[in-house]
Amino acid sequence: MTNVEKDDRQRHLPAGRKAQLAAYVTEAGQVTVSALAERFGVSIDTVRRDLDQLSADGVLVRTYGGAVSRSTITRTDRAVDQRLSIQEQEKEKIAALAASLVEDGSTIMINGGTTTLALARLLGQHRDLTVATNNLLVPAALPASAVRDIYVFGGAVRSLTLATIGPVSFRANGGADLDISCDLALIGVGAVAAGAGYTTSNLAEAAMMQEMISRAARVAILADSSKFDRRLFAQVSELASADYLITDAMPGPELRDALEAGEVELITPPGAR
Structure with a gap:
């Protein structure tokens, strides 16, 4: 099985899809449910369930209609802490x-x-x-x-x-x-x-x-x-x-x-x- 075929197959496996979804959110910083559903070829309800689970696991922050990566929050939180000191x-x-x-x-x-x-x-x-x-x-x-x-x-x-x-x-x-x-x-x-x-x-x-x-x-x-x-x-x-x-x-x-x-x-x- 080629890497491309393996990648395509993994998208339809819950664990593999969630891992790829988490990696994509981390890379993008901010995503919407509809964009993720289109990218991974699954329903919006499936994406919502995946995001809810990833949020519960502490991988990302769930927002209404999408998600934001923890790394984005960490970078911004440092900036916010600086502003809090003012x-x-x-x-x-x-x-x-x-x-x-x-x-x-x-x-x-x-x-x-x-x-x-x-x-x-x-x-x-x-x-x-x-x-x-x-x-x-x-x-x-x-x-x-x-x-x-x-x-x-x-x-x-x-x-x-x-x-x-x-x-x-x-x-x-x-x-x-x-x-x-x-x-x-x-x-x-x-x-x-x-x-x-x-x-x-x-x-x-x-x-x-x-x-x-x-x-x-x-x-x-x-x-x-x-x-x-x-x-x-x-x-x-x-x-x-x-x-x-x-x-x-x-x-x-x-x-x-x-x-x-x-x-x-x-x-x-x-x-x-």
Whole structure:
């Protein structure tokens, strides 16, 4: 039997297919279920089962509609750790305050970013949470004791942040979008200003954050004080769309007055000035 014939035959053997699938995901970094089904000549359901097993084995990270390689996450995680070291104390304070808003048994949405990642790591005292996120680092950061279910939104993956960019939705087996909502959306933003509201640097991320906000009963914006009185490329929403702004220091008079006018509760550490 030639190597080509052996390779073709192995594709139809579960163990051999999964090994090849794992190698392909590692090489590609990010894949979709449909692309894998076409490449390996099997059904979408078969690919999903293989990916679920490989995810359970720790070979890759399962996402809605596909998978991401562990090596990609490792590279990005190092970069994220570097970003976490910027304004580190401020982010930890904000994360702790945000965690205090999360109620046991609730459903929360968390977007990409290092402040929200710090929040995920601090939810160890919580129980029975349902978490939906576009941040691929959040599932591994969440304490297992805190979580009932974790869902990751699908779409393209930004290599800089390892967060997906796509619709805030999931589909039923019949193909129709399911109506989803959450009790609290925890949204990290790039800038906050009286006139511009909440902004970020990436247009697709802004659209995704807008949709998370629209599906939440309550909204908490997370932003350290270095982001005050700045405007980035894409507006996420106006100030009044949030119920809370969680930060490490009091903003200046203009922003503080605008937040008050928008009925946004300002949450800061005790003694913040």
